[in-house]
Amino acid sequence: MRRYRKPHKIRRKTSVFKNRYFWLSLLVLLIFGSSSYFLFFSDFFQVKEINISGNQKITTDNIKNEMNSLVTRNFISFSSRSIFLTNFHNINSEILKKFPQLASINFKRDFPNRIVVEAEERKPVAVFCPSVDCFSIDKEGIAFERNEVIFSDFPRINNIDGKNSFSLGENVIDENILNFILDVKNGLNEKLKITAEVFNLISAQRLNVKTKGKWDVYFNVKGDLNWQLEKLILVLEKEIPPEKRKDLDYIDLRFTRVYFKYR
Numbered sequence: 001m002r003r004y005r006k007p008h009k010i011r012r013k014t015s016v017f018k019n020r021y022f023w024l025s026l027l028v029l030l031i032f033g034s035s036s037y038f039l040f041f042s043d044f045f046q047v048k049e050i051n052i053s054g055n056q057k058i059t060t061d062n063i064k065n066e067m068n069s070l071v072t073r074n075f076i077s078f079s080s081r082s083i084f085l086t087n088f089h090n091i092n093s094e095i096l097k098k099f100p101q102l103a104s105i106n107f108k109r110d111f112p113n114r115i116v117v118e119a120e121e122r123k124p125v126a127v128f129c130p131s132v133d134c135f136s137i138d139k140e141g142i143a144f145e146r147n148e149v150i151f152s153d154f155p156r157i158n159n160i161d162g163k164n165s166f167s168l169g170e171n172v173i174d175e176n177i178l179n180f181i182l183d184v185k186n187g188l189n190e191k192l193k194i195t196a197e198v199f200n201l202i203s204a205q206r207l208n209v210k211t212k213g214k215w216d217v218y219f220n221v222k223g224d225l226n227w228q229l230e231k232l233i234l235v236l237e238k239e240i241p242p243e244k245r246k247d248l249d250y251i252d253l254r255f256t257r258v259y260f261k262y263r
Contacts (some may be wrong), residue, residue, distance in 0.1 A: 040082045045112050047071050047081045054119040057145075058099050063119065066098055067091060071115070083109050100144045100169030125182060127156045128172055130164040141173040155185050157199045177204065180221050184209060187229045188217075192236065206254065215248035228253040235260065 039045055050067055052060045070091045073080050088107045095105050101121050108116040122144045124136035134156070135143040143166065157173065166172055181199050184207070188194040195212040202208055207219040219228055232251060235258045240248060244262070252259040 039084050040080050041078065045082050045084060047083050047086065047113055047115055049114040050117060051110075051114065052117040052119060054121070055102075056121055058101055058119070058121065063095065063099070063117070066095060067115075067117070070094055083111065083113060083115070086115065097169065100142075100167075103138065124154055126154050126178065128159065129156060130159045130166075130172070135168070135172070137172060137178070139175070139178070141171050141175050141178045143170060143172045144168055155181060155196065155199055157181060157201055160200055160202050173201070174204070177201065177207075177221055180219075180225060181207065183225055184219060187225065191229055192233060208250075213245055213248070215245065216250040218250060218252040218254050220254040223254065231258050234258075 050064050050071075052063050055063060071081050071086055073082070073085050073087075086107075086109070091107065092105055096102055102119055103122045104120045106118045108118075110116050122136075122138040122142065124147070125139050126137050127147045128135050128137045128143055134147045136145050136147045136154075137143050137157075145168065157178075159173070181201075184199070185196050188196050188209070188211075196209045197212055198210040200208040200210065205221050207221050209217045209219065211217065217232065219225070231253050235251060236245075240251075240260065247262045249261045249263045
């Protein structure tokens with residue numbers, strides 16, 4: 001007896017164009033593509049204006065020209081200045097490298113096509129002279145520009161035992177040592193009415209200060225400044241009267257006992 005076999009049914013292949021997932025994927029792709037084009041390549045979001053404030057020594061045009069080259073992004077045969085593609089981290093790094101006079105620079109997107117830039121320039125607190133050339137340094141000890149005016153209101157620091165070769169934007173003197181020097185200048189002026197003309201940094205521990213009277217004061221950079229100034233006040237009041245100071249060579253405050261020498 002033969003068994004009955006159900007005839008084999010041949011399935012027709014469904015056209016891809018009748019597949020709803022195909023059309024859904026295509027729709028998503030079209031939406032993504034058109035949105036990407038609108039955000040990254042349409043004229044509406046292309047950066048057209050860069051507003052810069054806070055700069056004084058560095059011209060606005062110089063900063064703007066540098067930023068214009070950094071805002072443009074290239075993609076094979078396309079370029080874009082989309083405000084969404086602006087890489088502020090990279091721009092910040094490049095701008096500060098290009099202009100060491102800047103202490104910081106902040107950016108803000110002002111949609112749809114404007115970038116607002118707020119710059120802060122470094123302020124000089126001293127003149128650093130490692131050799132013949134002198135440079136302005138800020139409160140962090142960073143050299144940021146050449147300083148041709150040697151005799152100024154800022155203390156002149158001669159670096160006797162430090163690095164003489166560096167690039168602008170580098171830290172050239174330890175911030176703690178710089179603060180010590182600034183405190184010495186203020187302390188001598190306020191407590192003793194002594195004008196300091198030159199600060200010779202002999203080492204990380206020794207500072208020789210040339211006064212307007214042409215005699216030196218030796219300080220221990222690692223020591224207590226207030227105590228050293230008190231010792232200076234006492235020795236000037238009790239042992240070195242004003243009429244003898246024209247012949248004074250130096251006063252050494254680095255040790256427990258104060259030493260001084262005439263020429």
